[in-house]
Amino acid sequence: MLSLLLISNPAHADSSMPKAHYADTQLSDPKQEADAHALMESVRCLVCQGQSIADSDAELAADMRAMIRKRIAAGEKPEAIRHWLIERYGDWVSYKPVLDAATAPLWIAPFLLIAAGLWLARGRFRKRKR
Known part of the structure; x- marks a missing residue:
């Protein structure tokens, strides 16, 4: 029950x-x-x-x-x-x-991560060519 x-x-x-x-x-x-x-x-x-x-x-x-x-x-x-x-x-x-001081990192972080990934990939490709 x-x-x-x-x-x-x-x-x-x-x-x-x-x-x-x-x-x-x-x-x-x-x-x-x-x-x-x-x-x-x-x-x-x-x-x-x-x-x-x-x-x-x-x-x-x-x-x-x-x-x-x-x-x-x-x-x-x-x-x-x-x-x-x-x-x-x-x-x-x-x-x-909305984009304000509190949410700015959430809007900016993806672009920073993509830029960092491209920069790391560029470094890897340069090392392979040598």
Whole structure:
């Protein structure tokens, strides 16, 4: 009996409240829906952490999808919504981080590593020719 209770516990993890109206309902205007979907693809799910909110089944992701659709339907621009989400949840929520002092090493490191690899390869090829 105890094992059945432990197995069924994850099934009760989600609330029994219904999803928000726009969580899985598309906007009637195709342009607005395209803008909303593009934004949802670039926002990370705070629960799943490896998925965008467009792909996630988590309740928080559904709430975020509904919020994005409502704001776009009200005429707000996707970039303004993105900035609001970043202010509220931090830079980590965006799959497209901004370039600032904190993220500069992440943007610069790949170029430095490629340059170092080319420099090392050039040295190896020069030694072989001699």
